[in-house]
Amino acid sequence: MIDLIEMQDVWKSYANGVMAVNGISVHIDKGEFVYIVGPSGSGKSTFIKMMYREELPTRGKIFIDGTDITKLKQKQIPFLRRKIGVVFQDFKLLPKLTVYENIAFALEVIEENPRNIRKKVMEVLDLVNLKHKARSFPNELSGGEQQRVSIARSIVNNPTVVVADEPTGNLDPENAWTIMEIFERINNNGTTVVMATHNKEIVNRMVKRVIAIESGMIVRDDEQGEYGYEA
Amino acid sequence: MIDLIEMQDVWKSYANGVMAVNGISVHIDKGEFVYIVGPSGSGKSTFIKMMYREELPTRGKIFIDGTDITKLKQKQIPFLRRKIGVVFQDFKLLPKLTVYENIAFALEVIEENPRNIRKKVMEVLDLVNLKHKARSFPNELSGGEQQRVSIARSIVNNPTVVVADEPTGNLDPENAWTIMEIFERINNNGTTVVMATHNKEIVNRMVKRVIAIESGMIVRDDEQGEYGYEA
Amino acid sequence: MKLRTLMRHAKEGAKSLGRNGWMTFASISAVTVALLLVGLFLTVMLNLNSIASQVENNVEVRVFIDRTATKEQQETLKNQLQQLSHVKSVTFVSKEQGLEDFIKSMGDDGDVFKSMKGKENPLPDAFVVKTDKPKETIDVAKAAKELNYVDEVNYGRDYVEKLFHVVDILRNIGLVLIVGLLFTSIFLIANTIKLTIVARRREIEIMKLVGATDAFVRWPYFIEGLMLGVLGSIIPFLLIAIGYHQVYDWFIGKNYQTYLFVKLIPYEKMTLYLGGLLVLLGAVIGVWGSLTSVRKFLKV
Amino acid sequence: MKLRTLMRHAKEGAKSLGRNGWMTFASISAVTVALLLVGLFLTVMLNLNSIASQVENNVEVRVFIDRTATKEQQETLKNQLQQLSHVKSVTFVSKEQGLEDFIKSMGDDGDVFKSMKGKENPLPDAFVVKTDKPKETIDVAKAAKELNYVDEVNYGRDYVEKLFHVVDILRNIGLVLIVGLLFTSIFLIANTIKLTIVARRREIEIMKLVGATDAFVRWPYFIEGLMLGVLGSIIPFLLIAIGYHQVYDWFIGKNYQTYLFVKLIPYEKMTLYLGGLLVLLGAVIGVWGSLTSVRKFLKV
């Protein structure tokens, strides 16, 4: 298998001095499904944000598909991001756009043919059971509905990697499983999935590789692991 | 026991026509601990928002401590809200204030003596394990940290009722249990707790009254219930 | 409200100015720039107005006395003139003095008239009448014309009427411009402050949801608006005070005071009133813009 | 860029104007109000300037001919005058005509000089010299004075120099005011637009995080800024065009054209240039304000 994501001794300290990631090295192969677990504030989101250059590491190298993204020029960043579908922990929906438009935006950005946009958007909205909310604005949605829009957007343009930050935090178990099935399906089709989660039940029932982070360091990395971050 | 919260045939449809709550009647006694469960978009948050007048029901009456809050004058609303500590699903922290100041704000509002403010704030910050983040701003916190600040703020002024909307959605199981212990403790001290949640494990292990909502209607209401919303 | 709480609001207001960094900067600079404009125009307009009044005040009526009139008849005429309403002073000017004045008033051009001195002098003796209000000149002249032993009444009708007309028009234009400018400035400042506060609407909503009363939310904004306005009025005041000082000195240095027969408004008076006005204006607009903007978001 | 994408940006820009409702309103009204002010001042200033030029152009040099000069000598003098640089025209005015003109120019006040008609006329014959540039009057007068058979040269030195001085001062004040006003307006408009865009910084950040290039984010803002500016320039243009029409008609109706010896700038010319200028100004400031504000938030 080919390395898709590789981190080499990555450190991150924020402007206010907080050391969020302290020397992480990791390989994730193309087509893998990885859970990131760890206590609140341990650095999972920071770890994830560095993959699509929302945050730049203070030290270390990060390779995505063979290129060191810490060296990317400002102009190249959008093209990195288009390969990575992100489910943000705080959803990050555009408040002035409807649900439909929010998802379509990810396709307009890559200058997708308008004819295909409608079809693709309605398809993913159907997957997350939100077809009936297509014309609502984000502030007219429940927390879980917003989360599902963010999920729909992350997969709509068939990215190489889907990176999801606690994508089921605001979902009831039933909806959570629907989402997990979607992730499993796209993973089976070759998409790499990296998912930070606190959901013990999901991690233990849908068994995959588990990377446990504590205080910004990897304390455990098990193929076919289970939830937990005691070393 | 005395009725603390009483809803009489309450309906709520939003401006865009969505019927979020469709005829709910419920009694919650002083000192009770109630879980609100239900699928995403079923109306849990709407139900909760009506208790502290973030949303006004389209029809029906809501009594808190004997007064019909749907009839409250604009000027009286702040005093209702001071009796109710709210953990918002989206945290609602003041972005320009530090963690410390955010929590202190809830005390300044009731013109608490500045001498006590510091003590009380540090106390609750300690409870949620965030003393070390007192001087951080909300955007410098992880999702779970923000959630814990919101929780700390909701309990700092000893409200009569604590209303929590998925307070553990962004927390690891360990932190989640810490929070649940806090809720149980204040509940034992007489505070009524109403908590919307998707966390099956918590609901089933810390057994309390469970109200299940689906499509804006109560489908189940069990003392000592367990997670689930099939009628 | 407890003093403690008031202190808290003042502190929060000041802190908020700092934390909102460049938004504060945007507001203050909007106030600065708008008040600078208002102050500048006000200075110019007030001076032009004062100059216009001075020019108007130079207007006088010249009543030429019939050559046949005796000394007593002249006296009677003088008394009659003094009794006319709005007359401030009546001065006798002999025909020799009259010609001298005339030649002088023509400046260099008067030279060709020098030959008229002596017996060729075509001017009769005259009374120069000054009125208490410039505009009364016309009525006084008319009334004087009706009196006995009056040969000719001369008040530069064309010139005076034209002058009053032009000054009136200019005053009206000035007034329209200054009022327009004032409203514009108020609007632009309030608009700017409103935008900075709208950006904080979520903040206000959260405060309300956590149990703050309207007053509690409003107070820090009141203080903030006040400080914005006052801070924003300092630079325009200083700039105009310094600038006016320069212009004033230059004006006197170049001797324009005597050369153009007009005076500027004294420096101290001007800066005192202007300073007061600008600070007041800034404070009022700041507070008003702040409070009206907050109000919209209090309905939570 | 594909045409399809351009269309998409135009649509998004327009849609965004609508969805940002009152923020759009705030921006457009800032543009409106600022441009109204600029337009108003520009109209007033341009007209005052044109009037000043007209007044200046009335200035002439009167060269009085020595009474002893023969016809030939007069001819020589005329030729010499015509050869002076900057002289536009030389016209002979007999002493009778000269006195007539003088009496007329004094208006009502001239009456007392009527007695001078006939042999008492103190004025000699004269040449009236006009220059191509008003300011050359002074030099031409000096040069004329040096010629033979010149009795006296008269160009209202005091009056003319005073006039030029006053006009110069007023022009400078006007220029300072108009430039100050322009910068102020640009600043205030850009400031307002900036604030509306800062309120949307999160929006821009999200777009970038979802993979949009800078250009992709910028285009709709470009269109939005353009529309803001152009929409904001319409009302000021209409108001000023209508207002100027009224004033212009009133000015002609009251016969001020002939009465005050000055003309306003023709209506069509004024509105055409003003309209173009305001729309251009609005569009440029709108786009500029929009794009510079967006730029800051693209670094995500």
Ligand SMILES: Nc1ncnc2c1ncn2[C@@H]1O[C@H](COP(=O)(O)OP(=O)(O)OP(=O)(O)O)[C@@H](O)[C@H]1O
């Ligand atoms: N922008 C920031 N500036 C400063 N410190 C930050 C910032 N973002 C996060 N941190 C700090 O970095 C640490 C790691 O945060 P991170 O968001 O990566 O945690 P997390 O594992 O995602 O937690 P959670 O499960 O609560 O989301 C925390 O201590 C947090 O307070």
Ligand SMILES: Nc1ncnc2c1ncn2[C@@H]1O[C@H](COP(=O)(O)OP(=O)(O)OP(=O)(O)O)[C@@H](O)[C@H]1O
């Ligand atoms: N402000 C609003 N305007 C219009 N519709 C709304 C608004 N808020 C919520 N809704 C709709 O009302 C319904 C109930 O929403 P609510 O937020 O109460 O759900 P919830 O049970 O809290 O869901 P979740 O578990 O996902 O948070 C949903 O269909 C939602 O789309």
Ligand SMILES: [Mg+2]
């Ligand atoms: Mg996180």
Ligand SMILES: [Mg+2]
């Ligand atoms: Mg909810």
